[in-house]
Amino acid sequence: MEKVFEFLTPERAFKLAKTVGTPTYIYDEGELCHAAKDVLNFPHAFGFKARYAIKANPNAYILRLFDKLGLHFDASSGYEAERAMLVGINPEKIQITAQEYPKNLKYLLEKGVLFNATSCLQLEMFGNEFPGKEVSIRVNPGIGSGHNNRTNVGGLSSSFGIWHEWIPEVKKIAEKYGLTVTKLHTHIGSGSDPKTWEKVVNLSLNAVKKFPHVHTLNLGGGYKIARTATEKSTDLLVIGLTVKKAFETFYKETGRKLDLEIEPGTYLVAKAGILLSKIIDKVSTGKDGYTFLKLDTGMNDMTRTTLYGAIHPVKIYPANGILPKEKETVVVVGHCCESGDIFTPVPGDPEGILPIELPKSRVGDLLAFGVAGAYCASMSLINYNSFPQIPEVLIALDGKFILLRKRQSLQDMIALECEEVLDLT
């Protein structure tokens, strides 16, 4: 996995550590562009749009870059849609697929944002507020393939989307409010297996058959990235050709040319990110115990390891510039006062400890986690143990370093605390 650290040369790492300080997130614009190009080349039979799943990394610069490169956007909440608009994204390029019906949906729709109803109640609320409109619906086709239960978003145990058996109910609601269902969305998790994709596409196309006005099928999820040597990336070309073929067959059978939409998050940003930290301590629990490398970052900055047992590749940047040949077996731990703050768990089991072999390091060396661009800065236990939220920096195409988020101060952290008597009369 050395390749994922290529953009962070030792020279850059130490310059950034000196200027911005550690810990910090570092993104590579080249890798972001590369991933966007990959996604925009997704094979398709007819029309095509790729939507970036903003929740993976909602930093303003990244949204604007993807906008310029031709991506559209998927917002997981009304807030997320508004956030994207606030930083300059054209509302017409944003579609909301949310578990929570946005309170200000009228405002958002007037601006041009698109809405994808994910439950019968959402469809009913939408119909009531906007009778006679076109609408998209999310359907749970009854299959899922997440890499663990917590990222599996299809099937019986998933609350996401309208369960396929309720399609007659959808039709009733649509008729009641004069709605036309023109887009259909399914989402099956983060799997990389083409066979699962084939099944889902066919299930989804069967659902499309029930809605004569649907012109677009959105296939969310499943654009997985390998974070370690043993994990498998989704091969977009393989998956894409499967999907393309199914759309062509559907056309032959029905005469309907469907547009395709996909919604990658991880795929677009994961590899472009690194979390850079410093080794601040090295402790041991004796000959029957472990050697621990302690970092100045932790589960407060990057939570997915302690949350899922997700493994990120590690690279040491020795302070003296010389990587020793000698190895050591260590447990890498964070700086929070919580024993779960471990970066080397048993893969998929955050309660297990699995020491890893690294070049022998010293306090003061830098330690980087690779493939940390997705669900890292955006999904973290911000301010746990009162550590300030960390900065985000971009290495631009021209080699310049651009600060994308300032390090939080203690004053920022407590700015919203107050002592205000409420009038409840």
Added chain:
Amino acid sequence: MEKVFEFLTPERAFKLAKTVGTPTYIYDEGELCHAAKDVLNFPHAFGFKARYAIKANPNAYILRLFDKLGLHFDASSGYEAERAMLVGINPEKIQITAQEYPKNLKYLLEKGVLFNATSCLQLEMFGNEFPGKEVSIRVNPGIGSGHNNRTNVGGLSSSFGIWHEWIPEVKKIAEKYGLTVTKLHTHIGSGSDPKTWEKVVNLSLNAVKKFPHVHTLNLGGGYKIARTATEKSTDLLVIGLTVKKAFETFYKETGRKLDLEIEPGTYLVAKAGILLSKIIDKVSTGKDGYTFLKLDTGMNDMTRTTLYGAIHPVKIYPANGILPKEKETVVVVGHCCESGDIFTPVPGDPEGILPIELPKSRVGDLLAFGVAGAYCASMSLINYNSFPQIPEVLIALDGKFILLRKRQSLQDMIALECEEVLDLT
């Protein structure tokens, strides 16, 4: 567990939902005072201090209240100590026990903050910066009893504190810098078993014997609160008497009267907190599937359920004021686009789903999670899916409602985003 909802009467719940909106944290000053009194009555043989573990809930009002009631403070980072000082806590009442040696320790110590060295390197750094001073050390006595691996902070697999076998090394460092070890700290996790406590106290007292100038033994951790009917609270009186007896025996044997310190976090705030949310949707995956109650809160506001499979008691507040006799079996889920956003997992297994029986509810009813005062607001995936950080409200002793934290705006959320070219020359 009905008792934990007593302070949130239906009238108060609906008033707050109307004024502050949902979701919101609600704290009860009476319950905070009650818990503080309990802790301050901890049996002890000689001198005694109780330190509140700030990380459990660092809200300024709560810190100031506990300060007035006579508690001292335990800070898990240099930032946390400074945060407490910023809101008015006397630095001399704060002790830092951190995995990360604070960069500004000199400033903090000059103000009066106390320091507890948790590794040989920390002791060395302290000695180097402050030769000749008195110091506290944290020792890992080689035993632990957390309720799961992730909250077990003693034993071979814990990096916290100086492993007991390195005490000779501690003595060398102390001698080198003329330091006097006057306080000793052990911390064994969150167990409620008195037998474990007896072992730990005796192991800790054995360590004290090796340091003739130690006048205070700090026994951290272990002050557990039952969050559900099947969990067990730590009985402070039982534990306290065990500890008191051991201190008295130690005095008889050695002639040394030790002061006792304890550091509860959860015990002081857990029961005083409720997370109040609204039921926004109800979906089903058919007769072989589940019925899901969907809330306007989620893993972004209260993360410990999806993190540990931690169970919180649930209460429905019907919008029409009438609790139906009819029950239903439901999975309670959050509003994040992530299948792990489930509030009813298998206890201790966040990947499992365990539907619970609740009075039949309707969209628009309020749903409250009890025992949500500790590690809830302070340990959450803030801004995941771009949901704003939620408010905190206190019900004061006089019945007034006091806003302790304002709801975050989208502007607050992105205030630190920027696009600033860095000069790295």
